[in-house]
Amino acid sequence: MRIRVCVVGRPRLEYARLGLEEYASRLRRSRKFELIHVREGTQAQEGQRLLEASEGFVRVVLDERGQLVDTLTLYKKLSDWEMAGEKVAFLIGGAEGHTEQTRSQAHWLLSLSRLTLQHELALVVLLEQLYRVETLRRGEPYHR
Numbered sequence: 001m002r003i004r005v006c007v008v009g010r011p012r013l014e015y016a017r018l019g020l021e022e023y024a025s026r027l028r029r030s031r032k033f034e035l036i037h038v039r040e041g042t043q044a045q046e047g048q049r050l051l052e053a054s055e056g057f058v059r060v061v062l063d064e065r066g067q068l069v070d071t072l073t074l075y076k077k078l079s080d081w082e083m084a085g086e087k088v089a090f091l092i093g094g095a096e097g098h099t100e101q102t103r104s105q106a107h108w109l110l111s112l113s114r115l116t117l118q119h120e121l122a123l124v125v126l127l128e129q130l131y132r133v134e135t136l137r138r139g140e141p142y143h144r
Protein backbone atom coordinates (compact mmCIF):
# COMPACT_ATOMS: atom_id res chain seq x y z
CA MET A 1 0.00 0.00 0.00
CA ARG A 2 1.12 3.52 -0.75
CA ILE A 3 1.60 5.67 2.35
CA ARG A 4 2.23 9.38 2.10
CA VAL A 5 3.04 11.67 5.00
CA CYS A 6 2.45 15.37 4.32
CA VAL A 7 4.02 17.86 6.68
CA VAL A 8 4.37 21.64 6.77
CA GLY A 9 7.97 22.81 6.27
CA ARG A 10 11.23 20.94 6.67
CA PRO A 11 12.47 19.81 10.09
CA ARG A 12 14.85 22.34 11.60
CA LEU A 13 15.54 20.55 14.85
CA GLU A 14 18.51 18.20 14.65
CA TYR A 15 16.94 15.45 16.74
CA ALA A 16 13.82 15.51 14.56
CA ARG A 17 15.89 15.28 11.35
CA LEU A 18 17.75 12.25 12.71
CA GLY A 19 14.55 10.52 13.86
CA LEU A 20 12.85 11.27 10.61
CA GLU A 21 15.74 9.89 8.52
CA GLU A 22 15.94 6.76 10.66
CA TYR A 23 12.27 5.76 10.40
CA ALA A 24 11.74 7.03 6.86
CA SER A 25 14.62 4.86 5.61
CA ARG A 26 13.27 1.82 7.52
CA LEU A 27 9.81 2.39 6.01
CA ARG A 28 11.13 2.85 2.48
CA ARG A 29 12.73 -0.62 2.61
CA SER A 30 9.38 -2.35 2.48
CA ARG A 31 6.61 0.12 1.77
CA LYS A 32 5.77 2.60 -0.93
CA PHE A 33 6.43 5.42 1.47
CA GLU A 34 6.61 9.10 0.55
CA LEU A 35 7.29 12.16 2.65
CA ILE A 36 5.99 15.43 1.22
CA HIS A 37 7.03 18.78 2.70
CA VAL A 38 4.60 21.56 1.81
CA ARG A 39 5.64 25.19 1.96
CA GLU A 40 4.99 27.21 5.10
CA GLY A 41 2.54 30.13 4.85
CA THR A 42 -0.60 31.31 6.55
CA GLN A 43 -2.60 28.62 8.31
CA ALA A 44 -5.13 28.67 5.45
CA GLN A 45 -2.40 28.38 2.78
CA GLU A 46 -0.74 25.51 4.62
CA GLY A 47 -4.12 23.77 4.93
CA GLN A 48 -4.79 24.16 1.22
CA ARG A 49 -1.32 22.79 0.35
CA LEU A 50 -1.82 19.79 2.64
CA LEU A 51 -5.18 19.05 1.00
CA GLU A 52 -3.69 19.32 -2.50
CA ALA A 53 -0.76 17.06 -1.55
CA SER A 54 -3.20 14.38 -0.32
CA GLU A 55 -5.71 14.56 -3.18
CA GLY A 56 -7.02 11.07 -4.03
CA PHE A 57 -5.74 9.55 -0.77
CA VAL A 58 -7.64 8.46 2.32
CA ARG A 59 -6.84 11.40 4.60
CA VAL A 60 -5.75 10.85 8.18
CA VAL A 61 -5.46 14.25 9.83
CA LEU A 62 -3.19 14.28 12.90
CA ASP A 63 -4.75 16.43 15.56
CA GLU A 64 -4.69 16.42 19.36
CA ARG A 65 -8.54 16.57 19.33
CA GLY A 66 -8.74 13.35 17.33
CA GLN A 67 -9.35 9.75 18.28
CA LEU A 68 -6.85 8.17 20.66
CA VAL A 69 -6.04 4.60 19.66
CA ASP A 70 -3.52 1.89 20.44
CA THR A 71 -1.00 0.57 17.91
CA LEU A 72 -3.04 -2.57 17.12
CA THR A 73 -6.04 -0.41 16.19
CA LEU A 74 -3.85 1.66 13.88
CA TYR A 75 -2.54 -1.59 12.34
CA LYS A 76 -6.13 -2.83 11.81
CA LYS A 77 -7.22 0.44 10.18
CA LEU A 78 -4.27 0.39 7.77
CA SER A 79 -4.82 -3.30 6.99
CA ASP A 80 -8.49 -2.64 6.16
CA TRP A 81 -7.54 0.23 3.84
CA GLU A 82 -4.85 -1.92 2.24
CA MET A 83 -7.40 -4.72 1.60
CA ALA A 84 -9.71 -2.13 0.04
CA GLY A 85 -6.90 -1.03 -2.32
CA GLU A 86 -6.69 2.46 -0.85
CA LYS A 87 -3.67 4.71 -0.55
CA VAL A 88 -3.38 6.65 2.68
CA ALA A 89 -2.03 10.12 3.49
CA PHE A 90 -1.23 11.39 6.98
CA LEU A 91 -1.40 15.18 7.40
CA ILE A 92 0.62 17.01 10.04
CA GLY A 93 -0.12 20.70 10.54
CA GLY A 94 2.25 23.60 11.10
CA ALA A 95 2.78 25.67 14.24
CA GLU A 96 -0.84 26.95 14.17
CA GLY A 97 -2.32 23.50 13.58
CA HIS A 98 -5.02 22.55 11.08
CA THR A 99 -7.89 24.72 9.91
CA GLU A 100 -11.51 23.64 10.34
CA GLN A 101 -11.55 23.18 6.54
CA THR A 102 -8.71 20.61 6.72
CA ARG A 103 -10.34 18.80 9.64
CA SER A 104 -13.62 18.62 7.73
CA GLN A 105 -11.84 16.80 4.86
CA ALA A 106 -10.46 14.08 7.16
CA HIS A 107 -11.53 10.46 6.74
CA TRP A 108 -10.08 9.96 10.19
CA LEU A 109 -8.93 12.48 12.82
CA LEU A 110 -6.14 10.80 14.75
CA SER A 111 -4.57 11.88 18.02
CA LEU A 112 -1.16 10.65 19.18
CA SER A 113 -1.75 11.98 22.69
CA ARG A 114 -3.88 14.59 24.43
CA LEU A 115 -0.68 16.60 24.79
CA THR A 116 0.19 19.21 22.17
CA LEU A 117 3.41 18.10 20.48
CA GLN A 118 5.77 20.28 18.50
CA HIS A 119 4.97 19.30 14.89
CA GLU A 120 8.43 17.87 14.13
CA LEU A 121 8.18 15.68 17.21
CA ALA A 122 4.66 14.58 16.15
CA LEU A 123 6.16 13.59 12.78
CA VAL A 124 8.83 11.40 14.40
CA VAL A 125 6.24 9.73 16.69
CA LEU A 126 3.97 9.06 13.71
CA LEU A 127 6.80 7.52 11.64
CA GLU A 128 7.84 5.26 14.51
CA GLN A 129 4.23 4.05 14.77
CA LEU A 130 4.03 3.43 11.02
CA TYR A 131 7.26 1.44 11.23
CA ARG A 132 5.86 -0.49 14.21
CA VAL A 133 2.73 -1.31 12.18
CA GLU A 134 4.96 -2.43 9.32
CA THR A 135 6.81 -4.90 11.56
CA LEU A 136 3.44 -6.30 12.73
CA ARG A 137 2.44 -6.75 9.09
CA ARG A 138 5.67 -8.65 8.41
CA GLY A 139 5.40 -10.72 11.60
CA GLU A 140 8.63 -9.31 13.04
CA PRO A 141 9.19 -9.21 16.83
CA TYR A 142 9.55 -5.42 17.22
CA HIS A 143 6.16 -4.67 18.81
CA ARG A 144 5.73 -5.96 22.31
Ligand SMILES: C[S@@+](CC[C@H](N)C(=O)[O-])C[C@H]1O[C@@H](n2cnc3c(N)ncnc32)[C@H](O)[C@@H]1O
Nearest residue numbers: 062063064092093097111112113116117119122
Ligand atom coordinates in the same frame (compact mmCIF):
# COMPACT_ATOMS: atom_id res chain seq x y z
C1 LIG B 1 2.09 22.54 17.41
S1 LIG B 1 0.82 21.52 16.82
C2 LIG B 1 -0.50 22.67 16.59
C3 LIG B 1 -1.14 23.08 17.85
C4 LIG B 1 -2.34 23.92 17.61
N1 LIG B 1 -2.49 24.81 18.75
C5 LIG B 1 -3.62 23.10 17.48
O1 LIG B 1 -4.58 23.45 18.15
O2 LIG B 1 -3.66 22.14 16.70
C6 LIG B 1 1.27 21.21 15.14
C7 LIG B 1 0.76 19.94 14.54
O3 LIG B 1 1.39 18.82 15.16
C8 LIG B 1 0.52 17.71 15.17
N2 LIG B 1 0.26 17.34 16.57
C9 LIG B 1 0.70 17.95 17.68
N3 LIG B 1 0.28 17.31 18.78
C10 LIG B 1 -0.43 16.24 18.36
C11 LIG B 1 -1.11 15.19 19.02
N4 LIG B 1 -1.14 15.10 20.34
N5 LIG B 1 -1.73 14.26 18.26
C12 LIG B 1 -1.70 14.34 16.92
N6 LIG B 1 -1.08 15.31 16.24
C13 LIG B 1 -0.45 16.26 16.95
C14 LIG B 1 -0.78 18.14 14.49
O4 LIG B 1 -0.77 17.74 13.15
C15 LIG B 1 -0.73 19.67 14.64
O5 LIG B 1 -1.48 20.29 13.63
